[in-house]
Amino acid sequence: MAEYTEEFADGITDRMTDQAADQTSRSDIPTVVADSVDIVYRVNGTSGGRGSATAALNRMLRRKQADQASGVRKVHAVRNVSFVAYKGEAIGLIGTNGSGKSTLLKAVAGLLPVENGRIYTDGQPSLLGVNAALMSDLTGERNVYLGGLAMGMSREEIKERYDDIVDFSGINEKGDFITLPMRTYSSGMGARLRFSIAAAKDHDVLLIDEALATGDAAFRKRSEQRIRELRKHAGTVFLVSHNNKTIRDTCDRVLWLERGVLRMDGPTEDVLAEYEAFTGDKTDKTAKPKAKPKPKPAAVTA
Amino acid sequence: MSQVLHTPPPTSTADDDDLAALAARHGLTVSGARPTLPQYVRELWARRHFIAAFSTAKLTSQYSQAKLGQVWQVMTPLLNAAVYYFIFGVLLDTKRSVPDYIPFLVTGVFIWTFTQSSILTGTRAISGNLGLVRALHFPRAALPISFCLQQLQQLLFSMCALVVILLCFGIPVSFSWFLAIPVLVLQFTFNTGIAMIMARLGSKTPDIAQLMPFVLRTWMYISGVMWSIDKLTKQHDDLPSWVAPALKANPPAVYIDLMRYSLIDSFHASQLPPHVWALAVGWALLAGVCGFIYFWKAEETYGRG
Numbered sequence: 001m002a003e004y005t006e007e008f009a010d011g012i013t014d015r016m017t018d019q020a021a022d023q024t025s026r027s028d029i030p031t032v033v034a035d036s037v038d039i040v041y042r043v044n045g046t047s048g049g050r051g052s053a054t055a056a057l058n059r060m061l062r063r064k065q066a067d068q069a070s071g072v073r074k075v076h077a078v079r080n081v082s083f084v085a086y087k088g089e090a091i092g093l094i095g096t097n098g099s100g101k102s103t104l105l106k107a108v109a110g111l112l113p114v115e116n117g118r119i120y121t122d123g124q125p126s127l128l129g130v131n132a133a134l135m136s137d138l139t140g141e142r143n144v145y146l147g148g149l150a151m152g153m154s155r156e157e158i159k160e161r162y163d164d165i166v167d168f169s170g171i172n173e174k175g176d177f178i179t180l181p182m183r184t185y186s187s188g189m190g191a192r193l194r195f196s197i198a199a200a201k202d203h204d205v206l207l208i209d210e211a212l213a214t215g216d217a218a219f220r221k222r223s224e225q226r227i228r229e230l231r232k233h234a235g236t237v238f239l240v241s242h243n244n245k246t247i248r249d250t251c252d253r254v255l256w257l258e259r260g261v262l263r264m265d266g267p268t269e270d271v272l273a274e275y276e277a278f279t280g281d282k283t284d285k286t287a288k289p290k291a292k293p294k295p296k297p298a299a300v301t302a
Numbered sequence: 303m304s305q306v307l308h309t310p311p312p313t314s315t316a317d318d319d320d321l322a323a324l325a326a327r328h329g330l331t332v333s334g335a336r337p338t339l340p341q342y343v344r345e346l347w348a349r350r351h352f353i354a355a356f357s358t359a360k361l362t363s364q365y366s367q368a369k370l371g372q373v374w375q376v377m378t379p380l381l382n383a384a385v386y387y388f389i390f391g392v393l394l395d396t397k398r399s400v401p402d403y404i405p406f407l408v409t410g411v412f413i414w415t416f417t418q419s420s421i422l423t424g425t426r427a428i429s430g431n432l433g434l435v436r437a438l439h440f441p442r443a444a445l446p447i448s449f450c451l452q453q454l455q456q457l458l459f460s461m462c463a464l465v466v467i468l469l470c471f472g473i474p475v476s477f478s479w480f481l482a483i484p485v486l487v488l489q490f491t492f493n494t495g496i497a498m499i500m501a502r503l504g505s506k507t508p509d510i511a512q513l514m515p516f517v518l519r520t521w522m523y524i525s526g527v528m529w530s531i532d533k534l535t536k537q538h539d540d541l542p543s544w545v546a547p548a549l550k551a552n553p554p555a556v557y558i559d560l561m562r563y564s565l566i567d568s569f570h571a572s573q574l575p576p577h578v579w580a581l582a583v584g585w586a587l588l589a590g591v592c593g594f595i596y597f598w599k600a601e602e603t604y605g606r607g
Contacts, residue, residue, distance in 0.1 A: 030328050035321040082321060110334030111436050111605060119333040120325030124439055132433035133356075137363035146359050149352035150438055181366070 031122040031205050031236040032085040032108055038116040039078040039103050039260075077103040079260040080117070085205075087235040090227075092251035092268065094241070094275055100260040101240045105207045108238065122235075125205035126151065128198045136183040140171060140193055143182055147197040161200050168226070169196035170219065192219055199226050202233045209240045224250060244272055336602040337441075339595070346441045353444050357452035375459040379415060383408045390528040399533050401568040405468050409565060410527040412464055413558045416457045417493050418518050423449040424497025425514050428505035428604050435605035442604045443597055446501040450494040454486070464565075474567055481564035489557040491586040495593030502597050505604055525554040532573045550575035553585040 078100040085091055093101045106112040108119055109127045133150035134143045144165055148158035169192045171177045171185075182190060208227070227250055231237045241247055247254060247268065254271040256264040258278075264271045337345060346353075365374045387407055390396045397403035427446040428435060435442060461482070469475075504510050526534075526549065535546035549555060560582055562569040575581065 030324060030330065033321050033325040033330055035325070084321065084324065106436065108333060110439060113334060113602060118322065118325075120322075120330035121333040122328070122330050125333065126439060127437055129437045132431070132437045135359055135363045137366040138359055142359065146355050149349075149355050150434075150440065152349070152352075152440065155351055 029087040029122075030084050031087050032083075032125065032238075033120040034081055034083050034104075034108070034117070035120070036117040037078060037081045037104070037107060037114050037119055038076070039100070039107055039112060040115040041075040041077055041103075043073045043075060077260055078107070078257075081257070081260075081262045082117075083255060083262065083265055085236050085238070088231070089253055090231050090237045090239065090251045092239050092241065092247035092254040093257060094244075094247060094254055094271070095257035095263075096279065099257045101257050102209055104257065105209055105238060105240055108205075109207055121205060123204035125207055126201070126203045128203075128206060128208040129194075131194050134182065134194065134197075137181055139181055140166075140178040140185070143193070144178075144197055147194075148200065151198070151201050153201055158200075165196045165200050168199075168222065169193045188216065195223060199223070199230065203230065205236045205238070206230055207238045210242065244276065248272065334602055336598070339598060342441055342443075342598055342601070346443055346447075349440055349444050352440065353448040353451060356444070357448040357455065360449070360452050361455050375456060376463045379412055379460040380463055382415065383411045386411055386528055396529050400530050402471060402473065402566055405464075405471050405473055405566050406530070406562060406569070407528055408464055408467055409562050410558050412457065412460045413489070413561050414522055414525060414527045414554055415460070416453055416489065417496075417554050417557070418522065419456070420450045420453045420493035420497050421500055421518060422511075422514055423453065424493075425500040425504040425511045427497065427501040429508045429511065432605055442601055443498060443594065446497040446597070447494055450490065450497050453493070454490050457486070468565060473565070476567065478564045482561060485557060485560045485564060485582070488582045488586040491590040492553055492557070493589075495586075495589030495591070498593035498597035499589075502600050505600075521554065524549060525552055525558065526550075527554075527558065530573070531555060531559075547575060551581055553589070556581050556585065 081104060093105065095101050103112065105127065107114050108121065109125050110119075110121070111127070133147050135146065138146065144162060145155070145158055148161075149155070166172055166178055169189075171189060171193055177185065177189065182193070185193070224246070227237065227239070231250075237250075239247065239251055251268050254264075254266065254268050254275075255262060256271050256275055264274055336342075361375075362372070365371055368374055370377070387404065391403055391407065400406050424446045427449050428442065431445055434445070500510070500514070531546065531549045535541060535549070550559070556575070556578060559569075559574055560578060563571060563574055
């Protein structure tokens with residue numbers, strides 16, 4: 001572990017140029033620069049099991065003096081993370097649950113303020129996700145427009161791409177569902193429409209938070225295809241996923257965050273190998289072939 | 303308290319300057335920084351279609367599960383007016399001192415409800431839509447503005463009902479009815495300004511949303527919604543001389559009385575405070591401009607965990 005941090009300290013730029021030699025798809029134009037970023041959450045009302053009304057009163061009376069004593073808890077979600085992302089790169093973000101991946105992504109999107117350090121971006125990075133803007137009581141059709149407008153597309157742009165969005169989602173494959181309220185959709189259908197709306201826009205820097213984990217196998221394949229297209233248009237794609245296969249298929253560089261610290265940054269295979277050793281995924285892999293025939297004897301006895 | 307104390311932080315102080323310089327060299331900008339005021343206005347204008355679509359969508363989704371559907375848009379304000387008529391008109395017998403009491407009351411209730419619900423939804427505009435604020439990038443002022451626009455659309459439904467009521471009670475149609483349009487524009491500007499102030503306060507301290515109903519109810523009772531401020535102050539000669547002008551200069555009272563003056567023929571100009579249009583414009587500009595700047599000042603902090 002000390003190895004990575006040392007390597008990290010030696011300067012990101014060196015490694016960048018190493019990588020540039022391997023990959024032809026990438027240019028030397030940086031799109032996102034994170035400069036020793038710290039992100040801290042403050043959570044109210046966590047002063048343990050005691051009556052929280054008194055804690056709240058305490059907090060109001062002694063606001064500035066004693067943040068700690070009055071039950072405001074600081075959670076240091078991301079610690080001193082630096083990296084440079086270049087045009088044409090697809091970067092995977094991995095790490096165990098709660099290690100700060102989504103938080104870092106939101107900060108890059110400019111949706112969470114950073115405590116220390118700076119994040120520089122080329123244009124406005126956008127998070128792939130319009131779920132919050134959609135309304136389940138409205139029809140799929142109106143939601144396509146609403147979601148598109150929320151992402152900053154113009155009415156004409158949406159009109160132009162409307163058919164593509166609906167076709168891509170496959171909502172209308174089993175009947176005229178796009179004119180029904182979204183609350184009548186199955187969760188899979190809803191997720192497909194949401195992804196289709198979100199992916200309709202071309203972004204400079206695209207941030208994806210486990211969006212690929214939705215839908216059936218066919219839709220997943222289409223989504224990955226669309227991500228590759230977006231990457232061609234976009235420049236830079238960040239992808240948070242717990243599915244190592246998805247990361248392998250779509251990314252050429254991986255950042256590994258653990259407990260808010262950037263533990264490793266490098267080509268996908270190198271980082272994933274270390275990560276799998278860390279999480280014990282390797283042992284699962286070797287166990288898999290053995291596990292496969294297992295159901296057979298079970299079926300025989302049953 | 304921190305979860306990461308036992309992990310040695312990487313020491314990368316050396317390349318800090320390099321990274322900043324690299325960013326500067328390629329013209330990258332700081333992510334999540336607050337835009338300048340003119341820039342902010344431009345961004346907001348670019349999102350005007352979203353603001354309109356969002357408010358209409360909220361409005362239509364509001365009653366979409368109800369059997370009567372959009373009929374409730376008109377029914378809700380009418381039922382409100384009926385309750386106030388029962389209490390103030392019948393039980394307290396205010397109607398004897400005010401001519402055309404029902405048009406007087408219904409106008410007051412509708413116009414007041416516009417301000418009241420704009421402020422209430424404005425208070426929750428940020429704190430109630432954190433998901434949206436944390437997922438998408440847009441000028442946050444779009445939220446309080448579109449909530450106020452939603453209330454304006456709702457008021458337009460109520461105004462249709464109001465016209466029917468006015469005609470039923472034999473109020474003559476007149477050209478002064480067109481004065482309702484500037485009054486609504488001014489009141490909308492005032493409401494939006496207050497809603498933006500409340501949105502910022504409510505995003506820092508969500509508890510304010512619990513207090514607002516009580517503040518607003520008090521405000522309603524002093525705004526002359528169900529009774530005539532004019533009549534009340536004339537009945538009580540012992541009141542200090544500043545009370546009547548102060549009550550009449552209160553912004554909701556200004557907008558309510560102007561609307562009554564435009565719509566109801568028995569409501570005379572003598573019942574309006576002096577310089578009433580100046581007051582109406584002044585309140586709208588003061589609230590609108592201050593509210594907008596106050597809201598913009600905290601733009602980058604909305605949606606923080």
